[in-house]
Structure formats: structure tokens, C-alpha cells
Amino acid sequence: MQTDFQNILNGIKPLFDDGKSREQLLAGICATLKEKVYHYDWIGFYLLDESTNQLVLGPSVGKPTEHTHIPVGKGVCGQVAESGLTKVVQDVSEENNYIACSIDVQSEIVVPVMKNGKFVAEIDIDSHSAGPFTEEDEQFLGAICEMVAGRF
Numbered sequence: 403m404q405t406d407f408q409n410i411l412n413g414i415k416p417l418f419d420d421g422k423s424r425e426q427l428l429a430g431i432c433a434t435l436k437e438k439v440y441h442y443d444w445i446g447f448y449l450l451d452e453s454t455n456q457l458v459l460g461p462s463v464g465k466p467t468e469h470t471h472i473p474v475g476k477g478v479c480g481q482v483a484e485s486g487l488t489k490v491v492q493d494v495s496e497e498n499n500y501i502a503c504s505i506d507v508q509s510e511i512v513v514p515v516m517k518n519g520k521f522v523a524e525i526d527i528d529s530h531s532a533g534p535f536t537e538e539d540e541q542f543l544g545a546i547c548e549m550v551a552g553r554f
């Protein structure tokens with residue numbers, strides 16, 4: 403299925419301007435992505451808690467997850483918190499450092515939110531499709547995370 407990422411991005415931009423709290427903004431982004439992108443099945447933001455060196459789940463949509471706290475370094479999410487680099491896993495059965503949330507998940511992409519060169523949060527997307535992510539997903543989510551960084 404062809405996704406019009408530019409159009410979706412244009413729809414997300416106004417969410418930044420209407421006086422929402424950061425929590426509401428992140429929740430709005432999650433809801434928009436779930437509605438508009440067919441291959442995004444679970445979407446959530448994890449925020450770094452520096453005092454415990456853990457990721458703490460913020461707004462999310464999709465099936466509730468028990469993984470509300472993830473140590474830095476653990477799983478795909480924890481690896482991105484450590485490296486500050488986007489990670490694409492096209493087939494989760496091939497990933498050794500992976501925390502399974504649901505047997506329906508086949509692939510995952512995690513993109514960091516960097517503030518002044520420091521990791522502060524990330525967006526995590528699980529997909530029930532096999533190998534669905536392209537360069538376009540990375541650029542699209544990267545653009546969202548850059549905008550989100552301004553709210554940290």
C-alpha cells in the first residue's frame with residue numbers, strides 16, 4: 403500500500419501549534435500515525451528517565467503493553483537509547499536483543515528524539531507486516547522526532 407508521507411506530515415504539523423501539552427501532542431501524533439499508516443500497528447513514545455537509566459512509556463496506541471519500563475541497552479528500544487541511532491528490524495525473529503510484546507508483531511522501527519545531541523526519547527513502531535519499512539519511513543519519522551525535540 404502506497405503511503406503519502408508528505409501529506410500525513412502536513413497534517414501533523416498543526417498539532418504543534420495549538421497549545422497542547424507535550425503529553426497531548428505525543429498522543430495526537432500516535433493517533434494520527436495509527437489512523438493514516440496501514441503498516442503501523444502499535445505506536446508509542448518512550449521517554450528517558452535519567453535518574454534510573456530506563457525508558458518509561460509515554461503516550462501510545464495499539465494493544466496495551468506490559469513493557470512500560472525498559473532499561474537502556476535492553477531490546478530494540480534500549481539499543482536506540484544507547485546509540486542514539488535509528489534501528490530498523492525488518493524481521494523480529496532475526497533480532498537477538500529483542501523484547502517481544504505480541505506474537506502478531508513481525509517488524510519494528512525505533513527512531514530517537516535527540517535534543518542538543520543528547521538522547522531524550524524515541525518513537526517505537528511495531529508492525530504486523532513483514533519487512534514493511536523503507537527509507538521513507540525513516541525520513542518521515544525522523545522529521546517528526548526533530549519537531550518533537552523542540553518540546554523537551
Ligand code: SME
Nearest residue numbers: 467477478479500501503
Ligand atoms: N519490542 C521492543 C519492546 C517494546 S514493545 O515493542 C512495545 C523492544 O525490543 O525494545
